[in-house]
Amino acid sequence: MKPLKFTEKDRERIAGEGIPMEKIEWQMDLFAHPPRPLRLDRPCTAGDGIRVLSDSEKTTLHSIYENRAGSLQTVKFVPASGAASRMFRDWFRDLEDDRFDGSEEGDRFARRLPLYPFHDDLLALAGAKGRPLENLVIGKEYREILGLILTEKGLDYAHLPKALLKFHTYRDHNRTSLEEHLVEAAGYVCGANNRCALHVTVSEEHETLVRSLAERVLSRYESRLGVRYDFSLSVQSPSTNTIAVTLENEPFRDDEGTLLFRPGGHGALLPNLNGIDGDLVFIKNIDNVVPDRLKEETILYKKILGGFLLAVQDEIFRHLSLLERAEPGESPLDAAADFCRKTLLTDFPAAYAAFTPGERKRFLVALLNRPIRVCGMVKNEGEPGGGPFWVIDEDGRRTLQIVEEAQIDPSSETQARTWKASTHFNPVDLVCGIRSHRGEKFDLENYVDPKAVIITKKSHEGRDLKALEIPGLWNGGMALWNTLFVEVPGVTFNPVKTVFDLLRPEHR
Numbered sequence: 001m002k003p004l005k006f007t008e009k010d011r012e013r014i015a016g017e018g019i020p021m022e023k024i025e026w027q028m029d030l031f032a033h034p035p036r037p038l039r040l041d042r043p044c045t046a047g048d049g050i051r052v053l054s055d056s057e058k059t060t061l062h063s064i065y066e067n068r069a070g071s072l073q074t075v076k077f078v079p080a081s082g083a084a085s086r087m088f089r090d091w092f093r094d095l096e097d098d099r100f101d102g103s104e105e106g107d108r109f110a111r112r113l114p115l116y117p118f119h120d121d122l123l124a125l126a127g128a129k130g131r132p133l134e135n136l137v138i139g140k141e142y143r144e145i146l147g148l149i150l151t152e153k154g155l156d157y158a159h160l161p162k163a164l165l166k167f168h169t170y171r172d173h174n175r176t177s178l179e180e181h182l183v184e185a186a187g188y189v190c191g192a193n194n195r196c197a198l199h200v201t202v203s204e205e206h207e208t209l210v211r212s213l214a215e216r217v218l219s220r221y222e223s224r225l226g227v228r229y230d231f232s233l234s235v236q237s238p239s240t241n242t243i244a245v246t247l248e249n250e251p252f253r254d255d256e257g258t259l260l261f262r263p264g265g266h267g268a269l270l271p272n273l274n275g276i277d278g279d280l281v282f283i284k285n286i287d288n289v290v291p292d293r294l295k296e297e298t299i300l301y302k303k304i305l306g307g308f309l310l311a312v313q314d315e316i317f318r319h320l321s322l323l324e325r326a327e328p329g330e331s332p333l334d335a336a337a338d339f340c341r342k343t344l345l346t347d348f349p350a351a352y353a354a355f356t357p358g359e360r361k362r363f364l365v366a367l368l369n370r371p372i373r374v375c376g377m378v379k380n381e382g383e384p385g386g387g388p389f390w391v392i393d394e395d396g397r398r399t400l401q402i403v404e405e406a407q408i409d410p411s412s413e414t415q416a417r418t419w420k421a422s423t424h425f426n427p428v429d430l431v432c433g434i435r436s437h438r439g440e441k442f443d444l445e446n447y448v449d450p451k452a453v454i455i456t457k458k459s460h461e462g463r464d465l466k467a468l469e470i471p472g473l474w475n476g477g478m479a480l481w482n483t484l485f486v487e488v489p490g491v492t493f494n495p496v497k498t499v500f501d502l503l504r505p506e507h508r
Contacts, residue, residue, distance in 0.1 A: 010251070013259050018239035027242055027468055031249045035451035037409040041398050043422040044388035049345065049400055050377055050424055050485040053304070061307030062300065065188075068310060069303075074189040075197040075278035078181055079269055079473070080163040080210070080286035081236055082203060087165075088150055088158045088499055095146045106142040113137070113145070115503055117166040117174045118155065125154055161206045161286075164213060167496060168291040168507060177496070178210065179217055180289035186225040187299035188306065189282060197230040200286075201272045204235045234275065240268035242468040244460070252465045260460060265469030267477045274444040276434070280306055283430040283474070287496040290506055294491065301376065301488045305431045308486055309374040315339060316368050316482070317437035323365050333357060336364045344482050347398040371442045371481045375402065375474070376429035376488035380422055383493075386475065387422040388485045400483040402426045402474050406454045424485075427493035430474060432481075444477075452476020 006014070006024075014024055046052045053061070085092075094100045094109070113119060113133075126133040126148055136145050148154030157165060163178040175183075182198060190196045202210045211233055218229050241261040244252040252260045273281070282302060290298060319339055322332040337360070340346040346367060355363060377388055386404040393399055408415045434442050452471040457464060471477045494506040501507065 006251070009257075010259055014243075017241055017261055018237065019241065019243075019261075024243055028245070028249070028251075030453055030468060031245045031455065031466060034455055035453065037412075037415075038401070038403055038407045038452070039392045040403065040408060040415055040418040041390040041392050042418060043424070044377075044390060044400065044485055045423045046487060049388060049390055050487050051308075052487045053308075058304050061304045061311060063307070064310050065303040065307035069188070069190075069306065070192055072191060072279040073197070073277070074191050074280045074282070074306075075199055075276055076181070076185040076189045076282045076284065077273060077276060078198065078200045078284060078286050079266060080161055080178070080200050080202050081206075081266075081269070082161065083159050083206075084162045084165055085158045087162070087497065091146055091150060091499060092158070095143055095150060098143075100146075101142050102140040103142075106140065109142055110137050110140075110145075112503060115508075116499075117169040117502060118149070118157070120174060121155060121166065122148060161202060161210065162496070163200065163202065163206075163210050163286050167289060167502065170291070175291075176213065177286050177289050178213060179221070180291070181284075181286070182217070182221050182229065182231075183225065183292065184289060184295055184298065186221070186227045187295060188302040190227055194227045195230055196227040197232075197278065199232045199234065199272075199276060201234050201236065201269050207233060207235055234272045236263065236268050237271060240264045240271065240470065242470060244458075244465045244467055247457075247464055247466060249466070252460070252463075255461065260465070262458070262467045265454070265472060267470040267472040267475070269473050270444060270448065270471075270477045273432075273473065277441065279433070279435055280309065281432045281434060282306070283428065283432065285428045285495065288427065288429075288493060290491075290494050291508075294494070294506060297489065298492050301429075301492050302431070305374050305376055305429070305486060305488070308484070309372060309431050309433055312343060312374070312484065313372055313433050315343065316372065320365065320368050320437045323361055323368075330357070333360050333364065336368065340364065340367055344484070345400060349395065349397060368482075369436055371444060371447055371478075372433040372484070373474075373478060373481050374431050374484045374486055376427060376492065377424040377485050378427050378429075378488055378490050378493045380425045381490065383425050386426045388424055388426065389418075389422070399479075400485060401479060402483075404454065404472065404475055406456065407452065407475065424487070425493075426474070427488075427495075428474060429488060429492060447478065447480035449476040449479035452479055 014021060044050050100106045123133050150158040164176055166174045167177045167180060168175050185198045186196050214231050218231060222228055242264045244260040244262050246252050254260055319336040323336055386402050389401055389403045390398045391401040405419060408419060436442060448471050452475060454469040456467050458467045459465060496502060
C-alpha cells in the first residue's frame, strides 16, 4: 500500500472526529484490499441450526424466565438512530409531482388519510395555520397536505426519527413507536422493585427531542402499568464514523477539499451496547412494535427466548466451574465437549482428537467463556434483510452466523443459490447474556470479526464514492459469540418500513 498523504488540515479533521490515525490507515487498507466475502455452507433450517420448540418446552422455558427475571438485571436495548426519510419515499415523489393534486392516486391518499395515527395532529396543525384540513381535501390540494406532514412547515415527519412518529391509534390517545416500546418493555424486563430498564440509541441531532418525549410520557405509563422506568439514551460516537474514498481508493474530498466521513452503520452501536450493565439484554428495532391487542404473544416469546438463554447459560456456567478445577478428568472434558457439539452446535477442529487434556481444557474454556445470544428467527416471506446461515470460517470450521446479502460473493452462482435457499429471516429479536460465570461483564469488543465489513458504492453531491460499514451489530459485531437460533412466529415481527405499513391490519 502506498504511503497515505494527509495534510495538516486533514489530520485536524481526523482528530476532530476522534478517530486514531491507525484506524484511518486500517480503513484505507480495507478499501484497497477488501477482505474475502463470507463463504456460506448452507442455510440454517428447522432442525439444522434453528431450534423449533415443542409446546412443553415453551411452557418450561417461560416458567424459567418468570421465576428468575425478578432477581436479574434485565434491559431492553432499542437502536433508534436515523431519520424516517426512507419511510416516506413514495410520498416525497408525490410531493414533487405537480400532477398529484386531483389525480386518482391523490384521491386514494385523501380517503386513507383519516386512518393514519397522526391524522389528529395533522388536523390540529392545519386548523391552527388557518388552512382547515377538510378544505384542503375538498380543494384537492394534496401536495399541500403532504407538505404539512413531511416538511418543517408542518409535522416534519420526514426529518424526525421513527421513535417520535405516531404508530398506533387508541380510543383516548395515539402512541409513538417509543411509547409502544415503553409499554412492551413493562411486560418482560420488569425486575426487582418493578424496575423497568429501557435504553435507546439516537442520533445526536434527535437526542433532545426524544428525551423530551420520554420526560413527558414516562410518569403516565408508570402510573398506568405499575412500573418504574429506568430510561436512558446514548448517541453514536463520531469516532465510529468511517472515511469515504473515491472509486480509485483515494480519500474523498468535498468541493472545499475537506475529507468526508460517513456513519459506520448499525455496527457502530457496539460501544453503546458495551456500555449497558445488565444480566440479560433484549434487542429489538424501533419500528418493530404492535398495538396492545397483539402484545401478549410478543411478550410471551420474549420470555421464552429469555428462558432458553438462562437454561443454556446455566449449563455453560456449570461446565466452566467443573473445567476450572485444578485437574479435570476425562469425564468433565468429554461432557463439556458433548455439550458444545450438541447444544451450542460447535464444529470442532480436526486436531482436537490429538489435543492433550490440558489443551482440551483451554480450548473448551475459551469456547464456553464468551457472550451468548439467542436469536429469534421467523419464516422467510420475502422480507429484505439478513438471515441465519452456516458459514465456513478461515479455519474451515462451520459457525452459526446472521448474514447480510452484501457479505457474500455476488459473482458466485453457488453462493447465490445458497442465499436464495434460505428458509428463515432475521427480525432482530435477540436476548443476550453479557456476563461470565463469575459475574464479570464481557468486553464485547473482543468478540468482533473485524474483517466482516461491507463496502458499498454511494454518492455525495452527485459524485460517486465508496463507503465502509464496520461489522454489523448482529453480524460481524457478534461473530465470535456463542449463538443459538430459535424459531418464533411471524406475529412477533411487524416492522414499519414504509408509511403504508401503518395501514396494515397488524398496526390498526
